[in-house]
Amino acid sequence: MKLAVGMFKHETNTFSPVPTRWEDFGPGGPLFGDAAHKAFRHSGYGLSGLLEVAEEMGAEIAVPIAARALPSAPVEREAFERLSDILCHAALSCDAMLLDLHGAMVAEGVEDGEGELLARIRRVRPGLPIGVSLDSHANLSDLFIANCTVMPGYRTYPHTDMPATGRMAARMLRDVLKERLDPITVVRRCPMLPDMVKCITDSEPMSLLIEAAAKAERDGMPCVTVFTGFPLADTADTGLCVLATSNGDPARAAAVAQEIVDLAWSLRDRFTTPTFEALADSIERAAAIGAGDGEGPVILADMSDNCHSGGTMDSMAVVAAALDRGLDGILAGPICDPEAVARMIEAGVGASITIDVGGKRPIPALKEPLHPLQLTGTVRSIALGRFTVEGPIFTGMPVDLGRCAVLETGRLTLLVSEARVEALDPLQYRIFGLEPTRFRYVVLKSKTNHRPTFLPLARANVECQGPGVATLDLHALDFRHVRRPIFPLDRSNA
Numbered sequence: 001m002k003l004a005v006g007m008f009k010h011e012t013n014t015f016s017p018v019p020t021r022w023e024d025f026g027p028g029g030p031l032f033g034d035a036a037h038k039a040f041r042h043s044g045y046g047l048s049g050l051l052e053v054a055e056e057m058g059a060e061i062a063v064p065i066a067a068r069a070l071p072s073a074p075v076e077r078e079a080f081e082r083l084s085d086i087l088c089h090a091a092l093s094c095d096a097m098l099l100d101l102h103g104a105m106v107a108e109g110v111e112d113g114e115g116e117l118l119a120r121i122r123r124v125r126p127g128l129p130i131g132v133s134l135d136s137h138a139n140l141s142d143l144f145i146a147n148c149t150v151m152p153g154y155r156t157y158p159h160t161d162m163p164a165t166g167r168m169a170a171r172m173l174r175d176v177l178k179e180r181l182d183p184i185t186v187v188r189r190c191p192m193l194p195d196m197v198k199c200i201t202d203s204e205p206m207s208l209l210i211e212a213a214a215k216a217e218r219d220g221m222p223c224v225t226v227f228t229g230f231p232l233a234d235t236a237d238t239g240l241c242v243l244a245t246s247n248g249d250p251a252r253a254a255a256v257a258q259e260i261v262d263l264a265w266s267l268r269d270r271f272t273t274p275t276f277e278a279l280a281d282s283i284e285r286a287a288a289i290g291a292g293d294g295e296g297p298v299i300l301a302d303m304s305d306n307c308h309s310g311g312t313m314d315s316m317a318v319v320a321a322a323l324d325r326g327l328d329g330i331l332a333g334p335i336c337d338p339e340a341v342a343r344m345i346e347a348g349v350g351a352s353i354t355i356d357v358g359g360k361r362p363i364p365a366l367k368e369p370l371h372p373l374q375l376t377g378t379v380r381s382i383a384l385g386r387f388t389v390e391g392p393i394f395t396g397m398p399v400d401l402g403r404c405a406v407l408e409t410g411r412l413t414l415l416v417s418e419a420r421v422e423a424l425d426p427l428q429y430r431i432f433g434l435e436p437t438r439f440r441y442v443v444l445k446s447k448t449n450h451r452p453t454f455l456p457l458a459r460a461n462v463e464c465q466g467p468g469v470a471t472l473d474l475h476a477l478d479f480r481h482v483r484r485p486i487f488p489l490d491r492s493n494a
Contacts (some may be wrong), residue, residue: 013310103138
């Protein structure tokens with residue numbers, strides 16, 4: 001048996017101004033064949049689990065492509081066509097296909113990126129068995145579901161079970177091929193855009209939905225996944241849905257999916273934040289914690305500008321507020337500002353410099369523009385920002401921040417980079433000789449992904465709402481395509 005095993009992952013923020021080009025599926029563009037297999041076989045991605053089970057099956061494995069880009073604007077059409085064509089061509093010469101997809105991809109002119117991809121594959125190979133490992137933030141269309149055989153999604157957020165989800169998808173497809181599973185998948189939708197932070201799976205309300213899905217699986221359902229959706233993709237299919245896959249029993253699948261959707265709707269008020277704490281108040285809380293007893297730094301998590309939600313990573317609002325409050329011992333960054341990096345490199349290590357940092361990229365989706373922060377300090381170091389994430393999430397992910405520079409102002413140590421990275425690993429500081437535990441405050445850009453690695457080092461985590469296209473405040477964005485009414489945009493009887 002020949003299996004084509006590939007990856008084409010992108011979580012699209014339709015409000016983001018950051019382009020998504022072919023070369024962004026990297027670093028340096030996608031990987032192919034043996035290089036892709038080697039890079040991802042023991043990684044923290046779903047592709048790792050897909051490959052593991054494919055090897056257990058004794059299959060002949062072809063990896064046509066492994067492409068993953070950071071969340072950003074809709075995928076440029078040329079890149080989408082090239083990547084889709086590669087997978088369609090691979091479908092012509094395999095017996096089944098295993099894919100690591102996100103589920104919330106939008107391309108230029110193609111609102112339902114993965115649904116269109118799977119439909120194209122099935123057009124060139126009608127009936128091809130396809131197993132997909134999905135992110136739990138997927139916005140799944142009927143087209144997607146109709147053109148896929150099995151499609152489990154992550155059960156954790158932050159996502160620590162990506163390889164396990166890949167293994168589940170591959171084992172389900174194996175059972176289909178051996179005629180042990182007749183997968184009947186039913187979707188039920190909930191007219192709700194949950195607050196992403198409320199979807200952390202180890203606490204309520206999300207843990208209640210996760211347990212309901214787990215109980216259904218313990219009671220015999222092959223697969224039940226709660227997809228909370230990615231609310232920053234303005235599409236007709238954006239929102240929470242539940243997929244239940246039975247073994248030949250559509251009525252049972254429908255009943256299970258509906259039961260969990262009804263539970264989600266009953267909890268809708270707990271999945272939203274009616275009012276957000278003002279940034280100044282968040283900084284005041286952090287100052288009080290930092291002035292007290294305790295080990296480790298206080299984390300100031302800038303949740304509106306994280307790149308894993310499509311943020312530009314150049315808002316200086318939280319840093320500015322911390323400085324205005326008089327905080328010191330601050331480590332911050334990385335801030336994505338190639339122009340500032342170039343100026344510091346030109347000045348050289350040890351040079352004193354006054355420089356505007358951040359706030360340079362136009363963001364049409366925001367009602368107010370970001371603003372640079374003028375800083376005076378000394379260029380402490382200049383280096384390339386390359387490392388590999390050590391886990392427990394996104395294990396093995398190569399990071400290339402490009403050229404980087406560290407600016408010391410006295411109260412602030414600021415890391416500035418040419419590229420973006422989520423706060424996944426303290427290595428993003430340590431490779432520059434910056435130990436986060438030696439600072440009183442650490443300003444980083446993340447909603448939840450920093451939790452597994454940074455919170456064990458910290459005395460507290462203070463969530464901060466600055467400006468940015470990764471905002472949790474959905475009322476700040478102009479939605480035009482999402483199905484209405486939908487909660488909480490329409491708080492009545494959605």
